[in-house]
Amino acid sequence: MAYEPVLTRYVREPNSFTLEHYLQHQRGYEGLRTALGRAPGDIIEQVKASGLRGRGGAGFPTGLKWQFVLKDTPKPKYICCNADESEPGTFKDHVLMERNPHLLIEGCAIACYAIGAKVAYIYIRGEFYHVQQVLEAEIAKAYAAGYLGKNIFGSGFDCDVFVHRGAGAYEAGEETALIESLEGKRAQPRLKPPFPAVAGLYQCPTAVNNVETLCNVPPIVLNGAEWFAALGPEKNGGPKLYCVSGHVKRPGVYEATMHTTLRELIYDERFAGGMLDERPLKAIIPGGSSVPLLLPDELDTPASFDHVQKAGSLLGSAGMIVLNDTVCMVWLAQNLLHFYRHESCGKCTPCREGGDWLYKLLQRVESGEGREKDIDLLYGVASNITGKTLCAFGDAAATPVLTTIARFRAEFEAHVREGRCTIPAEWRARQPMLAGHH
Amino acid sequence: MSFHPHMEYAPARFHKSERVLADDGETFAYTPERQQAFDEVVTRYPADRRKSAVLFALYLVQQQQGYVSGASMRFVASQIGCSTADVEDVATYYTMFYRHPVGTYVLNVCRTLSCALLGAERVVEQISAALGIKPGETDPSGMFTLIEVECLGACDRAPVVMVNDDWHERLAPEQVPAFLDGLRTRGAAALTGCHLHVEEK
Numbered sequence: 001m002a003y004e005p006v007l008t009r010y011v012r013e014p015n016s017f018t019l020e021h022y023l024q025h026q027r028g029y030e031g032l033r034t035a036l037g038r039a040p041g042d043i044i045e046q047v048k049a050s051g052l053r054g055r056g057g058a059g060f061p062t063g064l065k066w067q068f069v070l071k072d073t074p075k076p077k078y079i080c081c082n083a084d085e086s087e088p089g090t091f092k093d094h095v096l097m098e099r100n101p102h103l104l105i106e107g108c109a110i111a112c113y114a115i116g117a118k119v120a121y122i123y124i125r126g127e128f129y130h131v132q133q134v135l136e137a138e139i140a141k142a143y144a145a146g147y148l149g150k151n152i153f154g155s156g157f158d159c160d161v162f163v164h165r166g167a168g169a170y171e172a173g174e175e176t177a178l179i180e181s182l183e184g185k186r187a188q189p190r191l192k193p194p195f196p197a198v199a200g201l202y203q204c205p206t207a208v209n210n211v212e213t214l215c216n217v218p219p220i221v222l223n224g225a226e227w228f229a230a231l232g233p234e235k236n237g238g239p240k241l242y243c244v245s246g247h248v249k250r251p252g253v254y255e256a257t258m259h260t261t262l263r264e265l266i267y268d269e270r271f272a273g274g275m276l277d278e279r280p281l282k283a284i285i286p287g288g289s290s291v292p293l294l295l296p297d298e299l300d301t302p303a304s305f306d307h308v309q310k311a312g313s314l315l316g317s318a319g320m321i322v323l324n325d326t327v328c329m330v331w332l333a334q335n336l337l338h339f340y341r342h343e344s345c346g347k348c349t350p351c352r353e354g355g356d357w358l359y360k361l362l363q364r365v366e367s368g369e370g371r372e373k374d375i376d377l378l379y380g381v382a383s384n385i386t387g388k389t390l391c392a393f394g395d396a397a398a399t400p401v402l403t404t405i406a407r408f409r410a411e412f413e414a415h416v417r418e419g420r421c422t423i424p425a426e427w428r429a430r431q432p433m434l435a436g437h438h
Numbered sequence: 439m440s441f442h443p444h445m446e447y448a449p450a451r452f453h454k455s456e457r458v459l460a461d462d463g464e465t466f467a468y469t470p471e472r473q474q475a476f477d478e479v480v481t482r483y484p485a486d487r488r489k490s491a492v493l494f495a496l497y498l499v500q501q502q503q504g505y506v507s508g509a510s511m512r513f514v515a516s517q518i519g520c521s522t523a524d525v526e527d528v529a530t531y532y533t534m535f536y537r538h539p540v541g542t543y544v545l546n547v548c549r550t551l552s553c554a555l556l557g558a559e560r561v562v563e564q565i566s567a568a569l570g571i572k573p574g575e576t577d578p579s580g581m582f583t584l585i586e587v588e589c590l591g592a593c594d595r596a597p598v599v600m601v602n603d604d605w606h607e608r609l610a611p612e613q614v615p616a617f618l619d620g621l622r623t624r625g626a627a628a629l630t631g632c633h634l635h636v637e638e639k
Contacts, residue, residue, distance in 0.1 A: 184489035
């Protein structure tokens, strides 16, 4: 039986973002009404039973995250929705917020009720200004209709949802950095513990959840934990959004269950529809730029958290970047290290200095000036970043280097031997950028 | 004498901070509408956490005068009730705040992997050539500033350019001259906008 999308079924329809459409087609705010008739602890138990795992990248069980939020405290509690979607190759939350914003708003309200919070902040990246306009207008409608605000459905439960606009910082997607940014500081991670569940926003108990994660909450409340778990492989239940980009015919966001294989996502007509210009596949980055590459012989891996991890990579944010045979792997590592060097928040030395060093080394190899020992040096520098930083950014920055050398060492050696890039592509710059010009 | 074998010991070689405070600029104050917007947004945060509104306050400044000057940071500090250094700390960290005047249209070309795979590097080259400027510069007419940015989160519509707060999707390198002409003659109306706004299509 064909899979019927849960989160994105109506997103291509005109006015799918409106409250009327949501109420009419998606049993809008019934999940919230149901939840308010039950004990908060029941909601947490149900989400735990569903096996919902965080869709932001780590895949941590959402129910557990909520359970860890400190209960016996006079302090207020908070939900922070991570809408900073900045992982290269990821663009799923964008669709949800723009085309189905009420699902997120309802998810925020239920999450607040479950953990005992009265306020949810949606931290949206600054570049999503047009998305923010939609979201704020729809939040205002939810207030007007009594789905947010004081005494919702006469239950005595109050809930406010506010949108907070970031201003251009990848690091703000890390949960403690997001909290710092929300407090009006630089987006830099905190030392953990204490975890946000104990001391998060304003030093109060906080749960930070991704947009897609919160969007899964209303359907779980409405349809039950068993329904959700049964949608995918064991421990990988529920609907999942996949972002396919790069050298494919139809890049886009596709909703499927986690039974779906990487091959289907790339080649199937229901999804990306095959390789652009029928060129051969060289490699795939399955979960955003921070995860290791997979090769064509690993394509039959189901795109679930556990299967992809078993294959040696990570599902991460499900941002799949598809690479054809024109991609030089040294160039790829250089392109990504340019990103990580630029986005490093600068707090931990290995990441701040190491990232820059890696970029310069890669640039030297790519331009043909590299030396034989540079390859081992790259490996050494990258290995000295992993596990030595406060947040996962350090590991993320080292990964493109480690994975390209592990999988395509011969290309690095050819660059050094021949003193030039051995796989120049016509879509690349004619004049390679000069070192450190910006 | 030097205590370090490889480093000369002389006043000229002492580390000297190159940090320069932003020029003060004109005295700054919000227009009444912006003041009202700020006063409303600041209530979204606990009364003793006004600093949370600093990003919003800086956006208002940028909306009003195009960039964030020293005087405006001082003004924001007085509004928030924090030090000027606190505001400068934030304004210098986030890439979307400009510390100097920029062109009418800021062309933020995404250069990260998915966009690069479909020609973003060539788009930057074409814009550079057409306007005679390098990334980070403003053209002599003051109309365009070219900036290379990292992933904008629209990888399915690569290459993407963010023009001020609007988007232009799938900009092929060969379309650059027409794209620039469109902005010159029709302004923001020449942009494709986000493909998800199906109601406007």
